[in-house]
Amino acid sequence: MTNPTCFYLHLLMLSIVLHVLFVNQNIATAISNNDEVSLIRNSCDGTHYLGTCLSVLEADSRSKSATDLKSLTRISMDIVCEEAIGLKSLFTAAEKNITDPNLIKNVKKCIEVSDYCNYRIKTFGIPDFEEGNYRFANISAKDCVDCATDCSFTGIKLFNKEIVTLHDFSADVQDFINMLQN
Ligand SMILES: *[C@@H]1O[C@H](CO)[C@@H](O)[C@H](O)[C@H]1NC(C)=O
Numbered sequence: 050m051t052n053p054t055c056f057y058l059h060l061l062m063l064s065i066v067l068h069v070l071f072v073n074q075n076i077a078t079a080i081s082n083n084d085e086v087s088l089i090r091n092s093c094d095g096t097h098y099l100g101t102c103l104s105v106l107e108a109d110s111r112s113k114s115a116t117d118l119k120s121l122t123r124i125s126m127d128i129v130c131e132e133a134i135g136l137k138s139l140f141t142a143a144e145k146n147i148t149d150p151n152l153i154k155n156v157k158k159c160i161e162v163s164d165y166c167n168y169r170i171k172t173f174g175i176p177d178f179e180e181g182n183y184r185f186a187n188i189s190a191k192d193c194v195d196c197a198t199d200c201s202f203t204g205i206k207l208f209n210k211e212i213v214t215l216h217d218f219s220a221d222v223q224d225f226i227n228m229l230q231n
C-alpha cells in the first residue's frame with residue numbers, strides 16, 4: 050500500500066510544476082501580445098476619435114508590424130489613402146445609377162474630394178512625413194479631414210459611415226503627427 054502522505058506530496062509537487070508552467074506560458078503570451086496591443090492602444094489614447102482609431106488599426110494587419118508611433122503613423126497614412134480610394138469607388142459606382150441632378154452634383158463633389166484627399170496624402174503628405182516635415186504632413190492630413198467634411202456638407206446620405214470614418218481617422222492621423230512633433 051502506498052504511503053498516503055507521500056502520494057499527496059507527489060500530487061502537490063505535480064500541481065506546483067503544472068501551475069508554474071501554465072502561469073509562465075500565460076505571461077509569455079501576454080507579453081508578446083501586449084507589445085503590439087499597447088502600441089495601438091497607447092497611440093489611439095491620444096486621439097480625438099479613440100473608437101475609430103482602435104477599430105481601423107486593429108482591423109489592419111499591417112499595424113501589427115508597427116514598432117513605434119512613427120511606423121504606425123506611416124501605415125495610417127496609407128490607410129487614409131485607401132479609405133479615400135474606397136470612398137471614391139463607392140461613389141463612382143453609385144453615380145451610374147443616379148438620375149436626380151442634385152444628387153449627381155453631390156456625388157460628383159464627393160468623388161472629387163476623395164480623389165483630392167488621396168492625391169494630397171500620396172503626393173505630399175507621405176513624402177513630407179518621411180522627410181520628417183511633420184508640419185506639412187499635418188496639413189495634408191487636415192486636407193483629408195476637410196475633404197470628408199465637404200462631402201458630408203453636401204447633405205448626401207450615401208456612404209455616411211465611410212465618410213465619417215475618413216474624417217475621424219484623418220483627424221486621428223493629425224493627432225499622431227502632433228504627438229510625434231512634441
Ligand atoms: C442600380 O439600380 C438597379 C435598379 O434599381 C439595381 O438593381 C442595381 O443594383 C443598382 N446598381 C448599383 C450599382 O447601385
Ligand SMILES: *[C@@H]1O[C@H](CO)[C@@H](O)[C@H](O)[C@H]1NC(C)=O
Nearest residue numbers: 183184187191223226227230
Ligand atoms: C496640425 O494642424 C492643427 C490644425 O489642424 C494644429 O492645431 C496643429 O498644431 C498642427 N500640428 C503640427 C505639428 O503642425
